[in-house]
Amino acid sequence: MSERRTQILRAAVRVIAQDGVRGLRIEKLAAAAGVSTALIYYHFKDRSGILHAALEHINRRAENYTEPAQATNGDPLAELEQMLLLELQDIDEVRENSVAWGELRASAVFNHDLRKALQTTTRAWNTDIEDLVGQAKAVGGVAADVDPALAAEHLTALVEGLSERWHSGSISLHRARQVLTQVIAGYRARTT
Amino acid sequence: MSERRTQILRAAVRVIAQDGVRGLRIEKLAAAAGVSTALIYYHFKDRSGILHAALEHINRRAENYTEPAQATNGDPLAELEQMLLLELQDIDEVRENSVAWGELRASAVFNHDLRKALQTTTRAWNTDIEDLVGQAKAVGGVAADVDPALAAEHLTALVEGLSERWHSGSISLHRARQVLTQVIAGYRARTT
DNA sequence: GTCTATACAGAGATAGAC
DNA sequence: GTCTATCTCTGTATAGAC
Structure with a gap:
């Protein structure tokens, strides 16, 4: 992919994280990317083309930072916790991605074109987590009657x-992390 | 409140559920309500006025169908389950409300004006559920070490x-209900 | 209170030069 | 490939009659 394209896409994610998918204005995007509006149309055909490309780009980034982070000494549940907490961090790139991702979901409610990309990434994420729960089961980290897919x-x-509560100001980041941590703790070798 | 106002607000909720907060067009709303665009401005001043009024209206409706539904024989956890499953139903009014409510949340990420209304309703909902968990604790329905607020x-x-996954087509309604039911079941007299 | 007609602005998109 | 200039359409909002 050309330099320019990625430059514009990076800017698009930034703008989406700030104004939302439906708040994205070509002119603002052009300014953010430091190019003219015409160039954007040249590379992406039309508004919807940019949107799709930007959302694909977001998906790719999401898949990346999903990768194994730190050593967790073979404790699958710890790895799972780490992976999920990763989404709840106040770090520019993560927050940007998380907000943009939320916008993708919210937009897909009304724009059926977007659903397919959404489903694919959601399924991939589910599967990753499901695997970890399965592994945890195998080593007795969670009870045998837990259904990993569920x-x-x-x-x-x-x-x-x-995430959405956090981004919309209805819960603090700290509290959100606390809730998640407790829920995961609830899975540690218990029934159901 | 005048007849006309409520007529327009009802139409607004319908339109928002269909196109989203940010997809709401005055002309479309006028058509849906069977009035002229000018009348809408007469009653609500401007676009943002309609939006705020519509969201208040949604909140009021939400508070209503949150009320005690059927007899649950004094089992607080059953009542809680019923109350939460209420949100996951494929009935016009509920779905409409739920979609619109999701839009409110999603819009509040970018529009800080909307956050206050959101927080108020979210907090009220949390408190209702927290009370039920507390009651369940009192009668031994859930373990003593469960934190009701959490x-x-x-x-x-x-x-x-x-809900959002359901509305955006990433999970079936049936599956969503199943997940929720299982999670609630997990609270029945267990540890953490 | 309610409508018809219309002004006005904003944003998407394209033409054409370089 | 990239820019400047501009066209056009859509959507918000208002004027003024009834």
């Missing part, structure tokens, strides 16, 4: 809910 | 997360 959907949906 | 935030944030 637990994964529970945890990821919860993270999304907490 | 549990309430967990459950309500989860419902929001599941």
